[in-house]
Amino acid sequence: MTGIIAVTSEGPKMTDMVDPRFGRAAGFVVVDLATMAVSYVDNGGSQAMAQGAGIQAAENVARAGAGVVLSGFVGPKAFQALQAGGIQVIQNVEGMTVGQAVDKYKRGELAAAEAPNAPAGGHKG
DSSP: OOEEEEESSSSSSSSSBBBBSSTTTEEEEEEEEETTTTEEEEEEHHOOOOHHHHHHHHHHHTTOOOOOEEOOOOOOOHHHHHHHHOOOOOOOOOOBBHHHOOOOOOTTTOOOOSSSSSSSTSOOO
């Protein structure tokens, strides 16, 4: 399995927790599965936006070169923007560290989503 994945994260390390929010996540840990090289994309600018945070976050993920994103909840506009960019969306990934999420993905335990799982304008709850 090769490629680059982005995981919504509360911090820049593999030991940080997955941020359940996509559009307003603190940032994205970007992992190259071929080399396991890790980088971090700060998403702080999206957190301050009144609307459009998910679309901005999708652009950040696309710029990082990711083909897959792992997150907890993804709204309809962000989901559509990711799909338009050819980025696969895997949802309901929360309550674990970024490293645990990456391991689950590598083992084939996470399935791609067919539709968004959060309402427009915010995460479920």
